[in-house]
Amino acid sequence: MKASPVQASKELFGKLSDGTEIHRWSLENGGTRLKVLSYGGIVQSLEIPDTEGRYANVSLGFDTIEAYVAESPYFGALIGRYGNRIGKGRFTLDGTAYQLSVNDGENSLHGGSAGFDKAVWDVEPFTEGTDVGLRLQHTSADGEMGYPGTLRTTVTYTLTEDGDWRIDYEATTDRATVVNLTNHVYWNLAGEGSGSTGGHELEIAASRYTPVDAGLIPDGEPAEVTGTPFDFRTAKTVGADLRVAHQQLLYAKGFDHNWVLDKGVTAEPRHVATLRDPASGRTLRIATTEPGLQFYSGNFLDGTLVGTGGTIHRQGDALCLETQHHPDSPNRPDFPSTVLRPGETYRSTTTHSFHAG
Incomplete structure (x- = not known):
């Protein structure tokens, strides 16, 4: 018999410089343990067992709110209003040009300098049947970071009786705008602080990816993965082709690209990627409604950050698999649209399923 879900518990994690209290919520269900901060909707830790039943935190994070504020490269955070990059921080919608906050060279990254x-x-816990979870709500004012429209967003984190972590995103606006929400967990299925993820095996259900320019903005049409380091249609280790002298890998110092998922946009989540650590036997399967997946191989972890386990994170010590619409979509009418209008509701769902064996 499966264990009953553990009701969410709440504790003070720290305070911002203005005195705002930041709380940490703890959930457990189906063998998965999740800790979430009210700051950034951050997944501070996610613990799952290996084949011997031994738990490890498989996500990167910090022990203090001060570290998240000062130096976090989006560890575990909710990303918005627009996940990934918008070229030069500019787009035109319905004939009006908008200039966004620029925080990545000349581009806007992950919503700007003060994104989601x-x-x-605002966090509210819930228990529904065999599920336990948190509903997180945030309102972004018209003009914030340069985006039009007052955007009201609800993100629901759910742990199911099978231990799956499901994320449901919803948003509405009072003016036409663009939206692309995601989560930025850094994964290491061997456990946080255990070293390189180069030996992890990755499979992505995508026959194309979006090549980028030197600023990591999509450049030209999506390209076939056949015959390139970007072919993960059959599982291979993350490090197998990481040092191939391919111009795209030189631009990003590794993988930091969007894969165009073969399934496209779907009404219900469909399986798109599998990540496995052979040593521990831990496996992560990702399903989503989104048309894209950004695989980032932790290229910019440079040994200056200390994680929850007290170890230094170096290049490749974790990786990200961000479900999303394609980067720079507001400037690419050939990509699936990210436009949201009054009267419409933005919806997106991604599920993370964990197994050991």
């Missing part, structure tokens, strides 16, 4: 990852979210 730096917002304090």
Whole structure:
């Protein structure tokens, strides 16, 4: 018999410089343990067992709110209003040009300098049948970071009786705008602080990816993965082709690209990627409604950050698999649209399923 879900518990995690209290919520269900901060909707830790039943935190994070504020490269955070990059921080919608906050060279990344990852979210716990979870809400004012429209966002984190972690995103606006929400967990299925993820095996259900320019903005049409380091249609280790002298890998110092998922946009989540650590036997399967998946191989972890386990994170010590619409979509009418209008509701769902064996 499966264990009953553990009711969410709440504790003070720390305070911002203005005195705002940041809380940490703890959930457990189906063998998965999740800790979430009200700051940024951050997944501070996610613990799952290996084949011997031994638990490890498989996500990167920090022990203090001060570290998240000062130096976090989006560890575990909710990302918005727009996940990934918008070229030069500019787009035109319905004939009006908008200039966004620029925080990645000349581009806008992950919503700008004060995106959803730096917002304090309202959090409410819930238990529904065999599920336990948190509803996080945030309102972004018209003009914030340069985006039009007052955007009201609800993100629901659910742990199911099978131990799956499901994320449901919803948003509405009072003016036409663009939206692309995701989560930025850094995964290491061997456990946080255990070293390189180069030996992890990765499979992605995508026959194309979006090549980028030197600023990591999509450049030209999506390209076939056949015959390139970007072919993960059959599982291979993350490090197998990481050092191939391919111009795209030189631009990003590794993988930091969007895969165009073969399934496209779907009404219900469909399986798109599998990540496995052979040593521990831990496996992560990702399903989503989104048309894209950004695989980032932790290229910019440079040994300056200390994680929850007290170890230094170096290049490749974790990786990200961000479900999303394609980067720079507001400037690419050939990509699936990210436009949201009054009267419409943005919806997106991604599920993470964990197994050991």
